[in-house]
Each structure stands twice: as C-alpha cells, then as structure tokens.
Amino acid sequence: MSISVRNVSKTFGTFQALRDVSLDVQTGELVALLGPSGSGKTTLLRIIAGLETPDCGTVYFHGEEATNRRVQERRVGFVFQHYALFRHMTVFENVAFGLRVRPRRLRPRRSEIRERVQKLLELVQLDWLADRYPSQLSGGQRQRVALARALAVEPKVLLLDEPFGALDAKVRQELRRWLRRLHNEINVTGVLVTHDQEEALEVADRVVVMNAGQIEQVGTPEEVFHNPASEFVLNFLGHVNVFHGRAEGTKAIFGSLQVDYPNGANNVNNGSLTGSLGVRGFVRPHDLEIAVEPSENTLLAATIVRIHAAGPQAKIELISELGESIQVETSQERYRQLELAAGQRVYVCPRQITIF
Amino acid sequence: MSATVAIQSKPKRSAEPLTEPAPVRWLLIGVAGLFLALFLFLPLAAVFVQALEHGVATYFAALREPDARAAIRLTLLTAAIVVPLNLLFGIAAAWAIAKFEFPGKSTLTTLIDLPFAVSPVIAGLIYVLLFGRRGYFGPWLDAHNIHIIFALPGIVLATLFVTFPLVARELIPLMQTQGTQEEEAAAVLGARGWQTFFRVTLPNIKWGLLYGVILCNARAMGEFGAVSVVSGHIRGLTNTMTLHVEILYNEYNFAAAFAIASLLTLLALLTLGAKSLVEWRTRRMAPATDEPKDELAS
Numbered sequence: 001m002s003i004s005v006r007n008v009s010k011t012f013g014t015f016q017a018l019r020d021v022s023l024d025v026q027t028g029e030l031v032a033l034l035g036p037s038g039s040g041k042t043t044l045l046r047i048i049a050g051l052e053t054p055d056c057g058t059v060y061f062h063g064e065e066a067t068n069r070r071v072q073e074r075r076v077g078f079v080f081q082h083y084a085l086f087r088h089m090t091v092f093e094n095v096a097f098g099l100r101v102r103p104r105r106l107r108p109r110r111s112e113i114r115e116r117v118q119k120l121l122e123l124v125q126l127d128w129l130a131d132r133y134p135s136q137l138s139g140g141q142r143q144r145v146a147l148a149r150a151l152a153v154e155p156k157v158l159l160l161d162e163p164f165g166a167l168d169a170k171v172r173q174e175l176r177r178w179l180r181r182l183h184n185e186i187n188v189t190g191v192l193v194t195h196d197q198e199e200a201l202e203v204a205d206r207v208v209v210m211n212a213g214q215i216e217q218v219g220t221p222e223e224v225f226h227n228p229a230s231e232f233v234l235n236f237l238g239h240v241n242v243f244h245g246r247a248e249g250t251k252a253i254f255g256s257l258q259v260d261y262p263n264g265a266n267n268v269n270n271g272s273l274t275g276s277l278g279v280r281g282f283v284r285p286h287d288l289e290i291a292v293e294p295s296e297n298t299l300l301a302a303t304i305v306r307i308h309a310a311g312p313q314a315k316i317e318l319i320s321e322l323g324e325s326i327q328v329e330t331s332q333e334r335y336r337q338l339e340l341a342a343g344q345r346v347y348v349c350p351r352q353i354t355i356f
Numbered sequence: 357m358s359a360t361v362a363i364q365s366k367p368k369r370s371a372e373p374l375t376e377p378a379p380v381r382w383l384l385i386g387v388a389g390l391f392l393a394l395f396l397f398l399p400l401a402a403v404f405v406q407a408l409e410h411g412v413a414t415y416f417a418a419l420r421e422p423d424a425r426a427a428i429r430l431t432l433l434t435a436a437i438v439v440p441l442n443l444l445f446g447i448a449a450a451w452a453i454a455k456f457e458f459p460g461k462s463t464l465t466t467l468i469d470l471p472f473a474v475s476p477v478i479a480g481l482i483y484v485l486l487f488g489r490r491g492y493f494g495p496w497l498d499a500h501n502i503h504i505i506f507a508l509p510g511i512v513l514a515t516l517f518v519t520f521p522l523v524a525r526e527l528i529p530l531m532q533t534q535g536t537q538e539e540e541a542a543a544v545l546g547a548r549g550w551q552t553f554f555r556v557t558l559p560n561i562k563w564g565l566l567y568g569v570i571l572c573n574a575r576a577m578g579e580f581g582a583v584s585v586v587s588g589h590i591r592g593l594t595n596t597m598t599l600h601v602e603i604l605y606n607e608y609n610f611a612a613a614f615a616i617a618s619l620l621t622l623l624a625l626l627t628l629g630a631k632s633l634v635e636w637r638t639r640r641m642a643p644a645t646d647e648p649k650d651e652l653a654s
Contacts, residue, residue, distance in 0.1 A: 051540055071543045078544040084537035098545035101555070153545055298469040 001156035008057030032204035076151030418612035446523025454531030480585025506588030526568030
C-alpha cells in the first residue's frame with residue numbers, strides 16, 4: 001500500500017514540528033526518515049499512523065484519503081521506540097492482542113490465533129520465550145516481540161519509531177540487517193524513523209533527510225550521500241571539512257587551487273558585489289589526499305597534530321596555518337607508504353570539493 | 357606490576373561508610389522500639405484488655421445489643437456506598453490528570469488534596485451550612501421532605517468528602533510513570549477505548565487501585581469528626597461505630613465502649629495486613645532490574 005502525505009503542518013504550542021511537508025512512499029518500499037531530534041520525523045510518522053492529527057494537510061493510503069480515519073481503522077503496524085509492550089502479559093499474549101480485540105465476526109478461532117502467534121514468534125526467532133514476561137527479556141528480544149506484535153494484525157504499512165535507538169551498537173547492527181531481510185520476506189510498505197545516518201543509509205531503499213520540520217532531500221542512500229542537496233544534508237551525513245575561498249567569475253579559488261563554479265557568475269550578476277565573493281568549499285575526510293610535496297592540486301599546507309591509525313582507515317588530524325582543524329581519512333597502505341608522523345608539515349589536496 | 361596487584365587485592369572489609377558505630381545504632385533502634393511500645397502496642401493491648409475485662413459473655417452481649425448492631429450496620433452501609441463511589445471518582449480523576457492535557461489540570465490536582473488540608477469538623481460544617489435546616493438548600497429540602505443532615509445521606513456525603521483523595525492520590529503517580537505508550541500501542545492494534553481500559557490500563561494499575569481502596573475503606577469506617585457534625589447522634593438510627601463508642605464512653609459503659617472499639621481495632625489490623633500483602637505483591641510484580649544479555653540466534 002502506498003502512502004502520500006500532502007502539505008502537512010503541525011504545531012505543538014509555540015513549536016512548529018512540521019511545515020508544509022509532502023512525501024510519497026511507494027508500495028513495498030522501505031523509507032527512512034532521517035534527521036536530528038526536533039526535526040519533525042517522529043511527528044510525521046505519528047501523523048501517518050493516526051496517533052497525531054495534522055493542523056492542515058492530508059494523508060492518503062493507497063490513493064484514498066485517510067486523514068480523518070481513526071487510528072484503530074488504519075491497520076498499520078507501529079513499533080515504538082521503547083517497545084511499549086504490555087507488561088502484564090506474556091510474550092504470547094502480547095503478540096495475540098491485536099487478534100483478540102477484533103470484533104467477534106472478524107476474530108480468528110482460538111486455535112487459529114495460537115497458530116498465527118506461533119508462526120510470528122518463529123519468524124522473529126523467539127518461539128522459545130512465549131511464556132515469559134517483557135521484564136524478563138533483553139532489549140533486543142523486546143524489540144523483536146514488539147515487531148511480531150505489530151505484524152500480527154497483518155498491516156499493509158509498518159511504521160518504526162527509532163526501533164534500535166535504545167540498544168547497544170553491536171545488537172543494533174545485527175537487528176538492522178535482520179530487519180532488512182525480514183522486510184524483503186514479508187513485503188510491506190515500511191517507514192523507519194532514525195537519527196543514525198549509518199542506519200538509514202544501510203537499511204532503507206530511500207532516505208528522507210529532515211531538518212527543522214521540513215524535508216531537505218529525498219533520494220536513494222547513494223544520492224543523498226554523494227550528491228547532497230544542501231549544506232545541512234552534507235553535514236548531517238558525516239564529518240565534513242570546510243574551506244574558505246573566493247569566487248571569481250565561474251571559478252572558485254582556494255589558495256593555489258582553482259575549481260569550476262558555474263553558480264558564481266549568477267551570484268556576481270545578481271548581487272551588488274562586483275568583485276570577488278567569499279565561497280565555502282566542503283570536502284569529506286576520505287576525499288582529501290595528503291602529499292609530502294606541494295603540487296598544482298594543493299589546497300593548503302598544514303601540520304599533523306594527531307594520527308589515529310587503529311581502524312580500517314587511518315584518521316589524521318591536521319591544523320592549517322590559519323588555525324583551522326582538518327580531518328583526513330586515508331587507507332592504511334597509503335598511510336604507511338607516506339611514513340607520516342605528528343608535527344610533520346604536509347600538503348592537502350581534495351579529490352572532490354562541493355560548493356553550494 | 358606490583359601496583360596492579362595492590363589495586364586488585366581487596367582492602368580489609370571495614371564497616372560501610374554510612375553505618376554508625378554500634379552503640380549509636382542500638383540507641384536509635386532502642387528509642388524507636390520504646391516509642392512504638394509506649395504509643396502503639398500498649399494502647400492496642402489496652403483496648404482488648406478493657407473490652408474483655410468483664411468476661412467474654414459481657415463482650416459479646418455488648419456487640420449484640422440493638423443500638424450497637426445498628427451502629428455496625430450503618431458503618432458498613434456507609435463504607436459500601438462511599439468506597440465504590442470513590443473508586444470511580446479516583447480512576448476518573450487519575451486518568452484525566454495522568455493521561456490528558458487540559459486547562460485547569462493543576463487546579464484539579466490541588467483541589468483533590470483539599471480534604472487532607474481541611475479539618476474534618478469543617479467538612480461536616482460545610483454540609484450543615486448547605487443542607488441544614490437554616491442552610492442554603494434547607495427550606496427547599498424541607499418542603500420536599502428530603503432529609504440529608506442528621507440522616508444517612510449526610511453521613512455518606514461527609515465521609516465521601518474526607519476520603520475522596522485516597523484512591524486518586526494512589527493512582528496519579530502510578531499512571532503518570534506508566535505514561536500512555538501502552539494505550540497507544542493498543543489503539544494502533546485496533547483496540548477500542550473500553551477494550552484498552554479493561555485489557556491494558558486496569559491490569560496495570562490494579563495493585564495500586566486495591567491499595568487505595570483498602571485505605572479508603574479504613575478511613576471511611578474510622579471517620580469521626582465530619583460524621584459527628586452531620587449525624588445528630590440518634591441512637592440506633594444515625595450513630596456510626598465511632599460515634600457509638602463515644603456515647604458509651606461518656607455513659608461510663610467502658611466494657612461496651614471498648615468492645616465496639618476492639619472491632620475498629622481489628623479492622624485496622626486487617627487493613628494493615630492487607631496493605632502489606634498488596635505491597636509485597638507489587639514489589640514482586642515490579643520489573644526485574646537485571647535483564648538478560650542480548651544474543652541473536654541467527
């Protein structure tokens with residue numbers, strides 16, 4: 001089932017959580033809403049679920065308007081950040097809840113409920129814990145019970161609110177892969193809220209980057225990572241170095257380095273400034289190259305402050321002559337080949353530089 | 357290396373940092389024990405000793421006496437009306453305060469505590485002022501032959517006023533810590549309002565609710581001040597157990613007074629027992645703090 005959100009806004013008191021947001025989710029897709037806390041991603045998810053009412057705007061399920069449909073009638077599966085398991089019920093009863101509360105004529109027979117719950121518990125690999133209470137489970141197990149409970153009502157849409165937020169790093173990674181496999185198996189439309197960019201990029205088919213109640217960019221993980229639409233997206237998806245230069249015509253100049261800057265001409269024509277204009281260039285740590293000798297690609301000279309080489313990549317912290325801190329990531333082979341050491345003077349060359 | 361060894365070897369186990377030396381501890385325990393013995397156990401024993409002073413026969417005769425039986429009936433009837441009403445009010449108020457935002461919420465929270473702040477005698481007087489013969493509604497009530505003051509309705513009203521914070525006070529913090537997440541989860545799974553209440557909310561608060569009801573019942577049966585003002589002390593008609601004890605005592609009928617008093621004391625002991633039982637159950641139901649480690653089978 002596809003989901004469409006059209007021009008939705010929501011205010012809590014004086015805080016505007018969503019401003020005129022529109023979004024389309026295709027049938028069978030897994031979309032991640034990614035953003036810092038307060039960006040409105042959870043509010044958007046809760047509006048889709050029917051747990052919040054938008055101040056204005058519409059929500060469509062499969063082309064039909066669902067804005068005023070009650071939460072009970074939306075038939076969505078919702079997984080809460082803190083699981084929200086029924087603490088006085090066993091794992092089995094938790095999963096069976098959605099089937100037991102159905103009106104009599106829609107309720108499956110007892111034996112059928114038993115069978116379906118059993119099957120779901122096998123799917124989340126927890127059939128051996130059916131008689132336990134939530135307080136007797138680990139965080140990861142609780143999360144999987146919550147997922148099985150949400151799936152029991154056979155929802156067309158699965159909504160997950162920071163599903164792995166409260167778990168430790170290793171469990172989070174395992175569950176993430178497991179969720180991706182599960183999504184491929186059961187084929188529902190999924191929307192996942194997360195503030196963890198790694199999680200969003202790894203799990204989702206498409207990523208929606210949100211900031212201050214608005215959508216900054218929608219795209220596949222590759223698109224948002226390699227072609228960020230705004231400075232915010234670039235910043236949010238990982239560390240980035242900022243270099244200050246100036247624009248002259250259609251060129252941007254950083255030290256001795258010149259790069260194409262087609263927007264520069266527009267700026268000069270539109271703006272009152274006739275001469276050069278300050279520009280900022282953004283480079284990811286892995287797009288910076290370290291050289292011992294200067295070359296025509298050299299952006300600037302810097303001194304090595306610290307080397308952190310325990311990991312798949314060597315992380316090198318530099319300080320420029322202007323006192324700016326620069327982060328570089330390079331392969332272990334390259335690092336060994338260059339024989340770098342703290343205090344050494346080196347030259348930094350970008351492979352790719354982004355200017356907005 | 358030697359440094360590591362020194363750190364690992366446990367220092368000699370001395371007293372816990374916050375434990376006082378033995379004489380101080382024994383002094384404190386002794387003072388507390390003596391206090392309890394003097395002001396709690398001694399009077400408790402005295403009630404039963406006095407009640408049984410003239411033998412078991414006199415004791416039971418005092419309880420079988422018609423006025424005494426009427427007083428016991430009236431107390432039980434009052435509690436039977438007041439406790440269910442406060443149960444409903446308590447759940448409604450706690451639900452509203454813990455789970456919704458509405459204007460006047462903090463005022464309501466404060467007002468619920470009012471009966472704790474007001475002397476019960478004043479509470480009784482309020483009802484006399486409202487419904488008494490010379491009160492605001494007195495003439496109208498008289499004209500329609502409705503009796504509130506010096507009758508059962510007045511006693512029920514006064515008892516209701518004095519006991520209504522007990523259930524709500526017990527539930528509000530409990531429901532506030534539990535939040536609304538489980539109710540939301542139930543709604544998403546398709547449960548209607550009443551299904552959510554009976555299947556999710558009520559089971560989560562049942563022990564707190566029972567605790568509130570026990571306290572409410574004990575207070576309803578033991579209330580004296582407010583009831584004394586509105587009852588009129590008509591023997592066999594509007595005398596509750598507490599008022600009957602007072603009357604008998606004033607008539608120097610000590611054995612009978614203490615016999616009725618011993619019933620109230622027994623009720624107190626039962627309440628205490630039930631309360632500890634509920635507390636023990638709640639502790640046992642509390643979520644285990646040490647949760648198992650995460651491991652994914654696949």
